[in-house]
Amino acid sequence: MKATFDVARLREEFPVLRRSQRGKPLVYLDSAATAQKPRAVIDAVSDFYANHYASIHRGVYELSETATQMFEDAREKLRTFLGAREAREIVFVKNATEAINLVARTFGRQNVGPGDEVLLTAMEHHADIVPWQMLCEERGARLRVTPIHDSGELDLEAFETLLSDRTRIVGVAHVSNVLGTINPVRELVALAHERGVPVLVDGAQAAPRIPLDVRALGCDFYAVSGHKLYGPNGIGALYARAELLETMPPFLGGGSMIESVSFEKTTYAGIPARFEAGSPNSEGAVGLAAALDWLFGLGMTNVARHEAELLAWATELLDAIPGVRIYGRAAAKTGVLSFTLDGVHPHDVGTVLDGEGIAIRAGHHCAQPLMERYGVPAMARVSLGVYNDHADLERLAHAVRKTAEMFR
Amino acid sequence: MSDLRELYQTTILDHNRQPRNFRVPAAANRSATGHNPLCGDRVSVHVELEDGVVKDVGFQGNGCAISTASASLMTQAVKGKPVADVRRLFDAFHALVTSDPRREIDPDGVGKLAVFAGVREYPVRVKCATLAWHTLRAALDGGGATVKTE
Numbered sequence: 001m002k003a004t005f006d007v008a009r010l011r012e013e014f015p016v017l018r019r020s021q022r023g024k025p026l027v028y029l030d031s032a033a034t035a036q037k038p039r040a041v042i043d044a045v046s047d048f049y050a051n052h053y054a055s056i057h058r059g060v061y062e063l064s065e066t067a068t069q070m071f072e073d074a075r076e077k078l079r080t081f082l083g084a085r086e087a088r089e090i091v092f093v094k095n096a097t098e099a100i101n102l103v104a105r106t107f108g109r110q111n112v113g114p115g116d117e118v119l120l121t122a123m124e125h126h127a128d129i130v131p132w133q134m135l136c137e138e139r140g141a142r143l144r145v146t147p148i149h150d151s152g153e154l155d156l157e158a159f160e161t162l163l164s165d166r167t168r169i170v171g172v173a174h175v176s177n178v179l180g181t182i183n184p185v186r187e188l189v190a191l192a193h194e195r196g197v198p199v200l201v202d203g204a205q206a207a208p209r210i211p212l213d214v215r216a217l218g219c220d221f222y223a224v225s226g227h228k229l230y231g232p233n234g235i236g237a238l239y240a241r242a243e244l245l246e247t248m249p250p251f252l253g254g255g256s257m258i259e260s261v262s263f264e265k266t267t268y269a270g271i272p273a274r275f276e277a278g279s280p281n282s283e284g285a286v287g288l289a290a291a292l293d294w295l296f297g298l299g300m301t302n303v304a305r306h307e308a309e310l311l312a313w314a315t316e317l318l319d320a321i322p323g324v325r326i327y328g329r330a331a332a333k334t335g336v337l338s339f340t341l342d343g344v345h346p347h348d349v350g351t352v353l354d355g356e357g358i359a360i361r362a363g364h365h366c367a368q369p370l371m372e373r374y375g376v377p378a379m380a381r382v383s384l385g386v387y388n389d390h391a392d393l394e395r396l397a398h399a400v401r402k403t404a405e406m407f408r
Numbered sequence: 409m410s411d412l413r414e415l416y417q418t419t420i421l422d423h424n425r426q427p428r429n430f431r432v433p434a435a436a437n438r439s440a441t442g443h444n445p446l447c448g449d450r451v452s453v454h455v456e457l458e459d460g461v462v463k464d465v466g467f468q469g470n471g472c473a474i475s476t477a478s479a480s481l482m483t484q485a486v487k488g489k490p491v492a493d494v495r496r497l498f499d500a501f502h503a504l505v506t507s508d509p510r511r512e513i514d515p516d517g518v519g520k521l522a523v524f525a526g527v528r529e530y531p532v533r534v535k536c537a538t539l540a541w542h543t544l545r546a547a548l549d550g551g552g553a554t555v556k557t558e
Contacts, residue, residue: 023411345447345449345472345476346447346472347472347536351412352412352416355412363447377447377450406412407425
């Protein structure tokens with residue numbers, strides 16, 4: 001399989017890739033934490049401030065109308081990107097974390113009561129654990145966790161057993177930020193829906209890596225972060241089926257989310273405005289729209305193919321190094337490769353690689369329960385982006401070998 | 409690689425491979441646990457304190473090379489010293505690893521611990537180097553609580 005876009009040319013579009021780290025050309029292998037930004041995104045944000053910036057949804061003048069239009073165009077782009085039916089099913093938030101908190105605080109509070117259960121998986125990011133844990137504590141409900149196999153694949157039989165008549169919502173990562181596993185969301189949704197249980201999908205890692213279609217997945221909620229999608233920081237989106245969104249109470253109160261306010265009573269706006277209190281991150285939305293346009297240009301199928309090919313190559317290179325242990329061997333896997341090197345702490349691996357100009361993540365990856373599951377305090381994680389190429393991976397493998405020699 | 413050798417000096421690699429005083433002294437009467445939430449590393453320090461002197465000291469736990477070697481070298485450096493000297497050494501060591509990397513170091517103040525000067529170039533690793541020291545101080549203060557680096 002060959003990537004169907006020109007990676008060398010594409011790299012030119014990322015200014016940061018021209019810089020060095022510790023005196024060596026930068027190899028950026030931490031895109032699962034946050035992706036670097038193409039010139040198109042940087043320019044879109046700057047152009048918005050230079051030429052189109054004003055308050056949105058409020059102004060009675062042309063400048064504000066343009067800014068509002070750009071903001072709403074971004075919502076429409078997200079609708080297309082996620083495969084939603086209507087733009088009003090897209091709520092702008094800060095990031096996937098806020099999206100999940102929004103659902104837990106509104107839909108969760110409304111539907112989860114004493115003795116009820118929230119069903120998650122052992123590979124969730126803290127962002128898809130802690131909001132539910134807070135909800136369960138508040139409501140006297142119980143958190144249940146679907147175990148995983150050593151391969152990093154979900155135990156589907158256990159999932160089915162754990163779905164009970166007390167389950168009120170299921171939370172699952174589409175792609176694990178540590179194991180790279182692509183979870184069978186469509187099947188999980190079908191199983192949950194058979195019992196009338198809605199499903200929230202944490203799409204933070206999947207959105208930048210594989211083509212999405214929330215209607216085909218059938219999920220009820222889908223959370224994404226703009227900064228992992230090559231877009232700006234501080235902007236993200238929650239997709240929620242309109243029928244559910246309509247029934248949900250507001251999240252934060254303030255301007256924009258109201259219909260009318262008096263000191264006696266406030267009536268709330270319709271969706272999605274009801275969930276967007278206060279002045280929104282409009283430059284973030286406009287920047288994210290530019291990122292999505294840019295991704296549409298590449299084609300998500302091509303992006304997925306590129307990452308699959310690089311992942312296979314990275315796996316082969318690291319497997320050939322004595323002492324390397326790779327965590328997560330799911331048949332359906334993408335973009336992320338976590339490993340340890342025998343006798344060397346992941347932080348030391350990270351520091352030696354840093355010295356070689358290579359940026360990776362070392363630590364618990366906001367998935368402490370998963371570290372426990374594999375019996376390690378931390379892992380080193382390589383994660384891929386559209387700009388990575390074979391040369392990056394050769395330098396990675398060389399540096400990992402060097403690390404092993406140094407600590408021998 | 410020259411910079412890295414500066415950080416991972418032979419002494420550090422040696423103490424990481426074979427940590428000294430990696431034990432709980434039988435007569436330990438003070439101890440504390442340290443936790444670095446950033447990396448999940450944990451270390452416990454156990455002290456036998458007698459008449460204001462660190463008669464014996466050991467540590468347990470696992471972490472990166474910097475934190476393991478720092479704990480190991482610390483136990484050697486403080487064993488037999490009066491508490492007041494240990495506190496002064498803590499201050500000198502802390503000043504060393506957080507000082508401006510361009511500044512010349514004064515090896516007299518910290519002795520063998522000067523091998524950690526390379527940490528100055530890696531601010532994110534300062535916590536690794538100081539975790540055992542913070543934990544030791546907590547043990548001497550008699551807290552018994554878990555120390556966090558953040």
